[in-house]
Amino acid sequence: MNHSLARALRKKSTWAEKKLWALLRDRRFSAYKFRRQHKLGKHCLDFYCAEARYNLELDGGQHGFPEQKAQDMERDDYLKSRNIQTRRFWNSQLKDVRFVRETIWADLQARAAHPGNVSPAKRVRLRTRAKKAEDSGPFHPSPRPSPR
DSSP: OOHHHHHHHHHTOOHHHHHHHHHHGGGTTTTOOOEEEEEETTEEEEEEETTTTEEEEEEOGGGGSHHHHHHHHHHHHHHHHTTOEEEEEEGGGGGSHHHHHHHHHHHHHHHHOOTTOOOGGGOOOOOOSOOOTTOOSOOOSSSSOOOO
16 A cells, blocks of 8 residues: 555545544544554554554445455454554444444553543533523533433
């Protein structure tokens, strides 16, 4: 695989790749650095974290066919032989970002824990704008207010 192909794949990202990249880029995911379309041998890894030797793959419908499944298995075995864990998600699973985020977090903590970091799912979101008079209800510092 050459660098121009990796560059072309980055430019033609699927909606799921764009959504996942928005979570992972610029060390946004608890300071773990991910590379998109990282070249490794003859393979191009969707999202790779060198620190944790962790690879994320997003699979569309074509990955359900037997021939593609066999290629994916061969690739995963190659990566495993290099001590790289691969986690695969179907594109449709990106609709539940919380599940994907928590799964990635657990995998990363098992492979290369960042002590003291708070799970991305548990981070408190701070207000970014002043409260207007027409805003109703009390302000809650957490993403979802707890029921009273």
